[in-house]
Amino acid sequence: MNKLELAENISASRNISKNAAREIVDLMTSGISSALKRGDHVTLSGFGTFSTYQRQARNGRNPQTGAPIKIASRRVVKFTPGVELKKAVGRK
DSSP: OOHHHHHHHHHHHHTOOHHHHHHHHHHHHHHHHHHHHTTOOEEETTTEEEEEEEEOOEEEEOTTTOOEEEEOOEEEEEEEEOHHHHHHHHOO
């Protein structure tokens, strides 16, 4: 499912226009992105938690030449699923 399909799903289930549903999805994703840029955690109860952490610099290899390269440290996004999401996905 992509962003547009999610908005269409919301539109159909709540009887709102597709444009309103797209705005809701856009506002939610931009709000999460803004919070993560500030270094905050975003917790959606029952779904999961978005957070950032600093990945340390490390050595790697160029896959084409095999030459060693230095990979710089950077901040990355981490998602930890909530208990309810784990249960829902784990069902057969």
